Amino acid sequence: MRIAGVEHVFGSRGAEVPTLDRIDLTIEPGELVTLAGPSGCGKTTLLRLVAGFMRPTSGTVTVGDRAVRGPGAERGVVFQQPTLYPWLDVRGNVALGPRLRGVAKAERAARAEELLAMVGLTDFADRRPYELSGGMQQRAQIARVLANDPDIVLMDEPFGALDALTRERLQTELLTLWRTTGKTVLFITHGVDEAVLLGSRVLVMSPRPGRIVLDEQAPFAAASADVDPVELRASAEFAAMTRKVREAIV
Incomplete structure (x- = not known):
């Protein structure tokens, strides 16, 4: 993915707000x-430009x-607030994208089950979104995005509204x-620790x-396969x- 010379300005002449430079x-x-x-500072604006929800004022x-x-379809977006359909159960939400693309029923069912297992929601497949905790809803949203098999996953502060323990788990x-x-x-992300860890x-x-x-x-994202994230956070290198x-954020 290449972002080249992208600038973005909101508003019209006389009330323009430069957002990206x-x-x-x-x-x-x-x-x-x-x-x-x-x-x-324009973080979400940049993500929305990559997602294709907006066009840059200049650049590509x-x-x-x-x-x-x-x-x-090659770009999937996970928003801060889960965007699950309340009239579908968790399995139906995850399988919706493949269903709309015409994927055979057996294939999309198998894919949904695979992804639900991957995000730890197998036992909640028949629940409606409102029956899930906030963390479970985010897991379901991530599974739904992955069901479309995008090359790029765009995540806009997906854990920002969660409590600390749920955020660390996710x-x-x-x-x-x-x-x-x-x-x-x-x-x-707004979180410095989160940015460095992930x-x-x-x-x-x-x-x-x-x-x-x-x-x-x-190095910490790769190292977390072998070292507990709690230990990584406590290391001198992480600090x-x-x-x-933090010093770069002014």
Whole structure:
């Protein structure tokens, strides 16, 4: 995925608000890139441009060899608030995308069961979304996105509204899913610790208009396969990296 010279301005003449300032960024297949920065710096705007929900004022977003001109099946989005359909059970929500694409019933059922097992919701497949906790709803939303087998998963502060313990549990599960599936992930967060723990690469944006002011490789996402995240967070290396990211957020 390539973001080249992207600028974005909200509003009309006389009331224009510059949001992004010449973003140049390449994200390689299989990377889990976290993006942090102060509120209002344009993180979500950048994600929406990659998702195709908006067009940049200038510059281009390219996935593969195609310019992004709108939403596409190769990009799946996990929002901060789960967007599950309340009239469908969890299994039906996960299987909806393949069903709309005309995937055979047996195939989409098998895929749904596989993903429900992957996110730990097998025992809740027949429940409605309102019967699930917030963390379970996010797991179901992630499974629904993965059911469409996107190349890129875009996550807009997906754990921001959860309590601390649930957030830490889902962070660990996300890292397992990333290692298992090999998906490319762009993960927006306000949390410095979260950015450092989850990112194989950590980006920081400046205050509006947003620019990339830090771009660092991070070892902790890969290391979490062998080391408990609690131990990683307690390490001197983790503390040094979080300090560097925090200092870049002004």
